[in-house]
Amino acid sequence: MLTNYLKIAWRTLQKQRGFTFINIFGLAVGLACCMLIMLYVLDELSYDRYNAKADRIYRVQSDIKFGGNDMHFAVSPDPVGPTLKKDYPQVEQFVRLHDRGTWSVKRVGEPTNLREDNITFADSTLFDVFTLPLLSGDPKRALAEPNKVVISESAAKRHFGNRNPMGQPMLFDGNRTFTVSGVMQDMPKNSHFHSNFFLSMLSDNYPWGQWLSNNHHTYILLKPGTDPVAFAKNFDTIIEKYAGPQALQIIGTTMEQFRKAGNQMGFWLIPLTDIHLHSKQQIELAPNGDIQYVYIFSAVALFILIIACINFMNLATARSANRAKEVGVRKVMGSERQQLVGQFMTESILTTVLAMMLALILVAVALPGFNTIAAKEMSLNQLVSPYYLPLLISLPIVVGLLAGSYPALFLSSFQPITVLKGKINVSFKSVGLRSGLVVFQFMMSVVLIVGTIIVYRQITYIQTKNVGFNRDQVMTVHGVYSIGRQAETFKQEVLRLPGVVSGSISGYLPTPSSRNDNAYFAEGQADMNKGVSMQNWGVDYDYVKTLGMQLVKGRDFSRDFGSDSSGIILNEAAVNVLGFKDPIGKRVWRFDDSQGKTRKTFTIIGIVKNFHFESLRRNIGSLSLVLDSNSGAASFRLSSANVPVLMKQIEAKWKQIAPDQPFSYQFMDASFDNMYRAEQRIGTIALTFAALAILIACLGLFGLAAFMAEQRTKEIGVRKVLGASVGSIIGLLSKDFLKLVLVAIVIASPLAWYAMSQWLKDFAYKIDIEWWIFALAGLLAISIALLTVSFQSIKAALMNPVKSLRSE
Template sequence: MIRNYFKIAWRNLVKNIGFSAINILGLALGIACCLFIFLYIGDELSFDSFHEKADRVYRINLDVKFGGTEQSVATTSDPLGPTLKKDYPQVENYVRLYSAGPFLVKKSGTIDNTREEKVLFADSTVFEVFTFPLEIGNPKLVLSEPNTIVLSRTSATRYFGNQNPIGQILKLDNNKDFKITGVMKDIPENSHIKAEFFISMKSLNYNWNNFLADNFHTYILLHRGVNPNSFDAYFDQIVKKYIGPELLKAIGSTLDDFKKSGSYFRYSMIPLTDIHLKSKQTLELGVNSDIQYIYIFSIVALVVLLIACINFMNLSTAQSSKRGKEVGIRKVLGSGRIQLMVQFFAECVLLSFFALITALILVIILLPFFNDISNKSLIINNLFSFKFLLFITTLPIIVGLLAGSYPAIFLSSFEPIKVLKGRLNLKGGSLRNVLVIFQFATSIVLIIGTVIIYRQINFIQQKNLGFNKDQVLIIKDAYALGKQAIPFKEEVVKLKGVQNGTLSGFLPTPSNRNNTIIFPEGQIDQNKGVNIGSWDIDYDYIETMGISITNGRNFSKEFGTDSSGLILNETAAKLLGFSNPINEGVNLFMDDKKKIYRIVGVVKDFHFESLRNNIGALCMRLKYNNGNISFKLDAKNDIQSTIKQIEGKWAQMAPGQPFNYTFMDESFNNIYKAEQRIGKISLAFAFLTIFVACMGLFGLVTFIAEQRIKEIGIRKVLGASVVAIISLLSQDFVKLVIVSFSIASPIAYYTMNKWLQDFEFRANIEWPIFALAGLGAILICVLTVSYQAIKAALMNPVKSLKTE
C-alpha cells in the first residue's frame, strides 16, 4: 500500500513537472537557509565545549566604579588566582593568561623576523585546566621554567618543517631567547583563546603581587560538586581581606568609605562556555559574539522554513481544481478520506525529499560564500555529524507533514457529487490571507532590520570622531626600530607625500589601554580621585591626529617644564571639577605621588573607544614611547608610492624586521566587524525570505486566477481592459501587504530600537525607512502578481467560458 502511494505520488510529480519544480525549489531554499543558520548556531554554541573540564572552569570578571568612571573588564590582578586556590579548598586549580600584544619571532641564528600575534603568557597549569593536547612534552613541566615556550603544530612546522623542535631556540623581539619545550595540537577555531605560542608566566617581567593592577585573565577550576553560585559569594571576603588594605595604603580610604562614596569593587564568575556569547566585558582576549544574534537567527530559521511550507500549501491548493475530479472518482470507487490524506502526505514527503537533496547541493555550493560573510570556517563534514544527520533524516518527514497538512485536509474534503457535477466550491481564503500576511510581515521586518543595521554602520563610518582617521598610516611593531625610532620618524616626515608623524604609546583605535587615578594636587583622597586613561605621546601627536585644543596649548619644545605637563580631554577636566584647569596641579596614582603634573591644555572630547561607550576621561603626558609610529599622508600624492618609500626607509633602519602597516580608518572599522557580518547575513536571509514569499504569492495568484477564470472571461466579453483585469487580481494582495506592513512596522521598530541600545551613539530610526520598506514590499507584490494577472487577462474568453 505504501509503495503504491509513493508510486502515484511520483507519477503526479512527473505529470506536473513545472509545478513540482517550483514547489521543490521553494522548499529547497527554505531548507537550505535553515541548514545554514543551524550550522552557524551550532558553531557559535560549541565554543569552548571541547574542553574536558569545561563544565567546571570559570573566568573571573571584575566590575569597578571609581572616580566617576565605571569599568567591566575580563581581567583581574595577578595574585587573585593563587589566593583563591590557597584560601578556598573548593578551587582545584587556576591558570592565568597575559596578553602582551604581538611579538617578532625568529629562529636562533637567522636574521628575518616573523610577526606573531597569537602569543600569550601562561601558567604551567594551562594544560591541566584546558584541553590543549600536547603532541610532544609533559603538560605539567613544559612551562614550569622561565624562558620556555610551547608552539602549536602549525607554528612548529612553519619554523622547523618536519624536524623535532624540542630544545630549539626562538628569539623574541630581537632580545630574548626561549627554549621550545613542547608542541601542542592546533587550538580549535571554536575557542575564545586564540594562541599559537604559550610562554612561561615565569618569563614575564612584571610588578607582581598587586591586587589593584588588573592585567591577567584568570580562570579557576572548581572541584566536582561545588555550587558555583555559592562560591560566588566568597568574593566579598576576598575584597574585604585583600583589596581593603591595598586601598587604605594607596589612597588612605577604608573599604567602607570607598563604598559610601558610591564606588565599588566586585568580582564575579562566568562559565567558560558562556564567554563567547554572553560576556559583555572589555579587555577580552578576542572579539566575542552575542547571544541575541543566536535568538534572532533561530527565529529567522524557523520563520523561513514556515514560509517555505506556507508556499507549498498555497501552490498545492492552487492545483486543487485540476485534481478535483481525481478525488471525486477515488471516493466513488471506495477510497476513504484517511487513504486520500495519506496519499497527499506521501506526495508531500516525496517532494520534501527532493527538496532536501536540492537544499544539500545548494549548501555545498554556497558554503564558501557563507563562510566569507559570516567569518566562519564551516566544512561540509559538519552537516554529517550525528546531530545534523538526525535533523536531516527527519526533516523531509517533518516538513512534508507540516507543509502537506492543509492541502491533504483540503483536497480530501471534496464531496464527490459536487466535484463530478463541476460545482466545486474552493474555500479557505481567510487562512490563505493570514499566511500571506505572515510571509510579508516577516519579509518587511527583515528589510527594515537590514536597512537599520547598515544605517548604523554608515553612521559610525561618517560620524565626526573628534580626530581625523583618514590617510593616517600606522606602522606596526615600531619597537623593532629600537633607538632608530626617532630618526626613522624624522626621515619619513621629510618625504614629499608625508604631512606629519608621531611616536605614541596609544592610538584612538583598538589597542591596549593604560588606566590610572588622577587627584587634584595634595588631595590623595578617593572622593576626589578620577579613574582616567593615561597615554604617552610626543609633541606632534595632537597635530597628526587632528585633535582640537579648546583651552590652553599643545606640548611645545619651547617649554622645558612640559616634561611634567598634562593635556586632559573635556570629560577629565569636568570630572576633576576645575573651573579653569590650565596650570592646575594633579597627582597620578601609578606614578610618584609627590610629583606634581601641571595641566597645560584641554582637548575637545574625541572617540577613542567604540561608539557603544560614552567618551571616557583621558590624560596625555609627554613621554617617549615607540609603541606606535603613525604618519599623516597627503591624499593628493600617490599613496602606494609613498608607502614604498617609507618601506625603503624601514629596510635601511630595521634590516630583517617585517614591515607591517595598516590605515587608521581600517583599524577603527574593525571594531564593528561583528555588526558588518550580521548586516551581510541579514541581507542574504532577507533576500531569500522575500524570494520564497514571492513564490508563495505566485502560487496564490495562480490559485485565485483559476478560481475566477470564468469571471475574468465574462468581464472581458463585457469590455473589461487588460489593465482592469490586472488591477482586479492585484488589489486584494496589495491590501494584504498593507496589513502586513502595519503589523511588521511596530515589531521592527521595537526590535531594532532594542538592538541600537547597545550603542551610546546611534543613528535615529526615521519614518522614511519604514515608508520605503512598505513601498518596496508593495512593488515586489505587484511585480509578482503581474505575470499571472497578465496571463489571465490575455486569455481567450472563449476558452475560459466553454463547457468542459
C-alpha cells in the first residue's frame, strides 16, 4: 500500500511541475531558515554548559546606589569569595578572576612581543570550579604559587611552536616574569569569558581586603542540594558584618546611616548558565548576548515555517477543483476516505522530504555567510549530531503532517455525486480559511519589515548622534604603557608629523576601556548627602583638546598653572549631583588609600559638557578628569587627507622607539561602533529573514494568483468580448488580494509597534516610532503583493478570448 502511495505521489509531483516547484522551493527556504535560526538559538543557549558542575556554579553580582548613580556590576569585593567559603558550609569552593586587559607577552629570549588580550589573574581553585582540562600540569598546583601561569594550547603554539612550554619563563607587561605551570585546552567558544593566560592570583599587586571596592569576578560552587535563593539571603548579614565596619572606619558612617541617605549596597547570585543571555551588568568579562534576541529569532523561525506551510495548504486547496474529479472517481471505484487521506498525506510528506534535502543544501551554502553575520562558528555537523539528528529527521515528517493535514481532509471530503456533476464550488472567495492564511502571511511580513526599519534607524541614530566629543579622525595606539618613560617621546615625535593636529596619552577613553570609580565629597566631612560616585580618569594636558570635548565653564588643564596637579574637571552630571550652583573654585576630596587614612583634595577648574563614555543604553553618569601619568594608550587627532601614508609614518616612529613591541591601533569611530556590533548583526539578520519571509509569502501568492486566473478564464473571456479593458480585468483579479494585504497591515501595525517599543526600552537614548514607518511598511507590502499578482493578472487579461470560449 505504501509503495503504491509513493508511486502515485511521485507521478503527481512530476505531472504538476510548476505547483511542485513552488511548494518544494518555498518549503525548502522555510526549513533552511528554520535550521539556521535553530543553530543560532541552540548555540546561544549552550553557553557555559560545557562545565560539568554548571548547575551549581553562580556568580556574585553587586548592585550599588550611591551619590546619584545606580551601578549594577558583574564584579564584587575581593573578600566575598573567601568569606563565603569560610563562613558558610554550603559553599564547596570559590574562584576569583581579575581581568587585566591586554598586555605585551613573549617568552624569555624571544626578541619581539605579541599583543595578547584577556590576561587574567585567577585563584588556584580555578580548575576546581570550571571544567578546563589541562594537557600538561597539575590542576591542583598549577596556580598555587606566585609567578605561575597556565596558558592555552593555541597560545603555547604561538609562543613556543613545537617545543614543550612547561617550566619555561614568559615575560608579561614588559617586566614581569611568569613560569609556565600548565597548558590547558582552548576554552570553548560558547563561554561567557575567554582567556589564553591565567596568572596566579598570588602575584596580583592588589590591596586586598576592600569591602567597598568592586574589582573581581567571583564565582562560587554550591554543594549539591543547596537552594541558591535561600542562600543569597545571607548577603545582608555579610554586608552588616564585614562591609559595615569598614564603611564606619573609612567614611565614618554606619550602614544604617548609609541607607537612610538613600544609598544601597547589595549582592545577589546569577546562575552561570544565565550570564550570557540574562546578565546586563556593567564590567562584564566579554560582551553578552540577549535572551530577547533568542525569543525574537525563535518566533521568526516559527513564523517563516508557518508561512511556508500556509503556502502548501493554500496551493493544495486552491487546486482542489483540478483534483475533485480524481477524488470522485476514486470514491466511486471503492476508495475509503482514510485511503484518500493517506494518499494525500504521502504526497505532502514526500514534498517536505524533498524540500528538506534541498534545505540542507541551502544551509550548507548559506552557513559560512551566516556565521560571518552572526559572529559564530557553527557547523552543519551540529545538526547531524546524536542530540539533534532525531529532531532533524522528525522535522520534515511533522511539517508534512501539519501542512498536509487540512488539504488531505478537505480534498477527501468531496462527495462523488456532487463532484462528477461538476457542481462543486471552490472559488477564491468561497474559501475563508485560505483568505485568513494569506492575511497571516502578510501580517508577519509587515511586522518583520517594520522591525527591520526600526532596528536600522536606531543603529543609524546611535552612529550619528552627537555624543559630546569628536571621534572622527582620532587614531588610538594601544599598549603605550609597554614603552614606559618613552611614551611622551613617542607622542612628541608623532606630533612633529604633518597632518597630526594634537595628541594625548591616557588609559581612559570614551569607548570600551578600563574603569576607575571613586567616591568624591564636597569639602568638609564625608556626608552621604554630599557625595558622588563617579568614574575618575587620569589624563594629560592635551586630552580635552584632542578628543574635541567642550568646556562649558572654567578652563582646561594648562602647563602655565602648577596648581593643576590638584585641579579637577567635572562633567555636568557630577556637578548636578554635588549641587554646586557655581562650581568653579569649589573643592572636592576623595580618599587616597584603601584604608581611608589619607585624603586628596582637588579644586574644580573646569566643567566639561556631558559626553557619552558608555553605551547609549545608559544615561550619562558622573565623571571627573584629573592629571595623571596613565599611559595606556596614545590618541592622535589627524587632519591629513592621505591617512594610509600618515599611518605608516606613525608606525615607523613606533618601531624606532619600540622595535620589540607590536604596533596596534584603531580609529575611535570604529571602537565606538564596536559597542553596537550586536545590534548591527541583529539588524542584518532581521533584514535577511524578513526578505526571505516575504519571498516565501510571494511564492504562495504567485501560485494562488495563477490558479485564480485559471479558474476564471472563461469569465475573463466573456468580459473581454463584452468590451472590458485590460486594466479593468487586472483590477478585478488583483482587488481581492489587495483587500487581504490591507487587513494584514491593519492587524500587524499595533503588533509591530508593541514589539519594537519593548526592544527600544533597552536604550536610554532612542528614536521615536513614527507613523510613516508603518505607512512605508504597508506600501512595501502592497507593492510586493501587486507585483506578484500583476504578472498572472496581466497574462490572463491579455489572453485571446477566442481560445477560452471556443468550447462553449
